Amino acid sequence: MMWKQRSYSISGMKKMFVILLSVILLSVSIGSQAVHSEAAPSAVQSNGKKVAIDAGHQARGNSSTEPVGPGSSTRKAKIAGGATGVSSRVPEYKLTLSIAKKLKKELTKRGYEVYMVRSSHDVNISNKQRAQRANKSGADIYIRLHGDSSTSSSVRGASGLYPSSSNPYVGKLSKSSKRLTKKVLSAYCKKTGFRNRGCIVRNDLTGTNWSKIPVTLIEMGFMSNPTEDRNMQNSKFQQKMTKGIANGIDQYFGF
Numbered sequence: 001m002m003w004k005q006r007s008y009s010i011s012g013m014k015k016m017f018v019i020l021l022s023v024i025l026l027s028v029s030i031g032s033q034a035v036h037s038e039a040a041p042s043a044v045q046s047n048g049k050k051v052a053i054d055a056g057h058q059a060r061g062n063s064s065t066e067p068v069g070p071g072s073s074t075r076k077a078k079i080a081g082g083a084t085g086v087s088s089r090v091p092e093y094k095l096t097l098s099i100a101k102k103l104k105k106e107l108t109k110r111g112y113e114v115y116m117v118r119s120s121h122d123v124n125i126s127n128k129q130r131a132q133r134a135n136k137s138g139a140d141i142y143i144r145l146h147g148d149s150s151t152s153s154s155v156r157g158a159s160g161l162y163p164s165s166s167n168p169y170v171g172k173l174s175k176s177s178k179r180l181t182k183k184v185l186s187a188y189c190k191k192t193g194f195r196n197r198g199c200i201v202r203n204d205l206t207g208t209n210w211s212k213i214p215v216t217l218i219e220m221g222f223m224s225n226p227t228e229d230r231n232m233q234n235s236k237f238q239q240k241m242t243k244g245i246a247n248g249i250d251q252y253f254g255f
C-alpha cells in the first residue's frame with residue numbers, strides 16, 4: 001500500500017508538471033503575439049490625393065533654350081544653375097532635393113501618393129519637361145521648391161509664386177494656384193517663423209506655364225541671408241519646413 005501511494009503521488013506530480021508547463025508556454029506565446037501586434041506598424045490609409053514635387057535646379061544648368069509656354073515665341077534657358085548658400089556654401093539644387101525627400105516622407109505618412117520629378121542631382125530635366133512629367137504623373141497639384149537669393153544679405157523671408165488670370169498659357173489655373181500658394185505659404189511661415197513676403201504673380205516661369213494642374217513655386221527662404229541659410233541647412237529646422245508645407249497642402253484639400 002505504501003509503494004502504490006508513492007507511485008500515485010509521483011504520477012500526479014508528473015501530470016501537474018505537464019499542465020503547468022503547458023500553461024507557461026501558452027502564456028509566453030500569447031504575450032509574444034501581443035508584443036508583435038503592438039510593434040507592427042499600421043498601414044497608412046490613402047487620402048486619394050497625389051502630389052507632384054519638383055526639387056528646383058540640378059547639378060548642372062542647361063543654357064539651351066525652350067519656349068516659355070505652349071506656342072510661345074519667347075524662349076528661356078532650360079534650367080538655371082541656382083543659388084548657393086552664403087554661409088553654408090550648399091548649392092540650391094542640394095537644398096531643394098533634401099527638402100523634397102523629407103516632404104515626400106511627411107506627405108506619405110499623411111496618406112498622400114507622391115511623385116518626385118527628380119530624385120538625384122545628376123539629371124538633365126528642363127523646366128518644361130518637369131511640368132510635363134508632373135502632368136503625366138496624375139498628380140492633383142504641383143509643388144515647385146526653390147531657394148531665394150538677393151544682392152543684399154539683409155533681405156529675408158519666404159514667398160510663393162503663381163500665374164495670374166491673364167496668363168496666356170495657364171490663366172485658367174490662376175484661382176486654384178493662388179489658393180494653393182496662399183495655403184502653403186501661410187502654413188510654412190507659421191511653422192518656420194520665416195517672414196511671409198506674400199504671394200507674387202509671375203507669368204514668365206516656364207515650369208509653371210507648362211503645367212496643367214494647380215501649381216505653386218515656393219521660395220523657401222533667402223540663401224543670401226546668413227541666418228536663413230544656416231536654418232535651412234539644419235536637419236531639425238528642415239523638419240519644420242516640410243511639416244509647414246505639408247500642413248498647407250492639407251489645408252488646400254480641406255483635411
